[in-house]
Amino acid sequence: MIYILQMNLAGLDLNLLVALDALLAEASVGRAALRLNLSQPAVSHALRRLREATGDPLLVRIGPRMELTPRAQALRAPLAQALDQVRGLFVAEGFDPATSPRGFRLMMPDLCVDLLMPTVLQQVAAAAPGVRLDVIPWRGPAVMTPDFARTVDLVIAWTGEAYPGFHRQSLYVDRDALAVRRGHPDARRLSDLAVFNAARHVAVVGAGERDDAIEPFLRQAGIERRIALAVPSYLQALRMTARTDLVAFVPRRLIAALAEPLDLVTVEPPIDPGEDRQYLFHPVLAQFDPGAAWLRELVLKVGRGL
Template sequence: MNLAALDLNLLVALDALLREANVSRAAMRIGLSQPAASHALQRLREVLGDPLLVRTGARMELTPRAQVLRGPLAQALDQVRGLFIPDDFDALSSERQFRLMMPDLAVELLVPPLMAKIARLAPNVRLDVVPWRGPAIFTAEFARTIDLVISIGDAFKGFHRQLLYTDRDALAARRGHPAGTKLARREVFLKARHVAVIIRGQNEDLIDGWLRAKGIERRIALVVPGYIEALHIVARTDLVAFVPRRLIAALAKPLSLAAIAPPLDPGIDEQFMFHPTRAQFDPGSIWLRNLMLQTGRELDRPKRKAA
């Protein structure tokens, strides 16, 4: 085998492919496009003289050679990474600033408990939160300034993805709404006047794409750029909005809102945390990511107890 044909990036791609056994997921894991990951797989097949991944029915499986490579390759890469790990992050004395990009609902749900932890563990650390923007307008120059992204399952090039918490959508209405719990009926739901939330970088409210695929159109009376704005409008009108249930619960008391189970359930929402590949082994980034993951898991904890 010609070792000169193997660079470190190719080995990182091989590690992702062996872990995921799926080209698309491997690409997302290491921040590559799917064509780039497919190209890397082809190069690896040529260098190693083995197909590595083969299709079996509707899924891909590792070849015996790939199975043998999986453990030793992961250990070798860990050793290489260990050569470049800097000193530990001293949270208590650090004055580091972290820049986070997240939508308004993530700010509402995650930032207060996260800041309570930071005030106790790292009182001089500062967080700068910037408005969310989608992958299509997430430029490379902008990405270099970001330490963490909180988003739904979008792919951000050059960023790793981890599940943060799950949620479900509900219909938000003001307490005392004329239709009340009748909004749970399909015909009442469709007659209601809705607030759509179209976040920067998106062309429509995600729920409308889901409804349209089922041949359903809801009656949109107002479009706003964020969930918080939608709930404030709903609280003072007879409009309703499809909003993540956790956000309705967080603002139900101050805004006098009710969460109504919709007649059409789009299922589980998944909120993810993304961190840049360049910061994969940075102790400060690891510290913040662990704190954010802990905060996200705390949101899911009541749900698991109730199950």
């Protein structure tokens, strides 16, 4: 490497390094020409220029054969290393799920953890047993900045806004419904608006939020439900619903996923707030990262397969 760096790089054709690699490997102008798919005169010309650049003959004739000079012998290992480094500048780093020990960082709300991660983990374990997934909780739209994009591989969120530094794709669509414990005394009547208003509700108020996401819609429709408890996550809301007579207005898919372990039932609400759409965001910087692309495709497949 030291010898190579001593060359006048400003006037050096880097193709000469490829020719030098072939000459050092073959110790023959003719065989090097075949290896490079060039004519012998072209390789002879390259050898002449290399001799001028290094100040060493590199190949000398001893009897019927050409032999490498001590300087040429010393160049073999550092030259191979240098060429590998140069090639690496132009070849994207690969990703082999089966052997990768890579860790990925994902941000998502708790309902997406419960809906997506069991299947995602199953598929990751099968295809990439050495991969680790670190999930951090959704911290609100304010965190979605270009600086944050450098610290995360993907984000799942309900917000449909576009954020600088991120690309956005639709992941899945859901609708809200009411969750109550099995045996709730008003389960059959909660679809009636008067019974719905009279019920004791558990609201989900996330970090940095002032209201449950459903609240503005209900107010616009002239509905003021009776909130008895506010908790920071859908999972906590469903756990409290399972152990009390509280009513939770939450995404329907989450109720279905936890209905059996928590002994919950789904009730049609008296008013339909419309679609609940979740989006996958990924950093623009990771657009061509093969590992991040592999994870995105896996998560998108799971989400769209719900």
